[in-house]
Amino acid sequence: MVYPNPAKEALHINMDDGDYTRLSMSDVNGKQMKTVNLPANVKEFKIDTYNYPPGYYIIYLDGVLGRIVKTFVKVSD
Incomplete structure (x- = not known):
C-alpha cells in the first residue's frame, strides 16, 4: 500500500505482503528518481x-x- 496518495511532503510504502530487497522510483517519462536497497x-x-x-x-x-x-x-505544497 502506498499512502497518502496524492502526496505533498512524504510518501509511506507498506510492504507487509512480501520480502522486498529493492525500491526504485521513476517519473512517468522513465527518469530514475530514487533507488534504495532495502534492509531485510x-x-x-x-x-x-x-x-x-x-x-x-x-x-x-x-x-x-x-x-x-x-x-x-x-502535488504542490
Whole structure:
C-alpha cells in the first residue's frame, strides 16, 4: 500500500505482503528518481517527496516473489 496518495511532503510504502530487497522510483517519462536497497524484513519505508516536482510517479518494489508496481501523484505544497 502506498499512502497518502496524492502526496505533498512524504510518501509511506507498506510492504507487509512480501520480502522486498529493492525500491526504485521513476517519473512517468522513465527518469530514475530514487533507488534504495532495502534492509531485510523491512515492513514500511518513507520517501520524502517535498523536493520532487508535482506529477505522476511510479514505485517499483523488487523482491523474492517478483516485482510490484505502484503509482502515486505528487502535488504542490
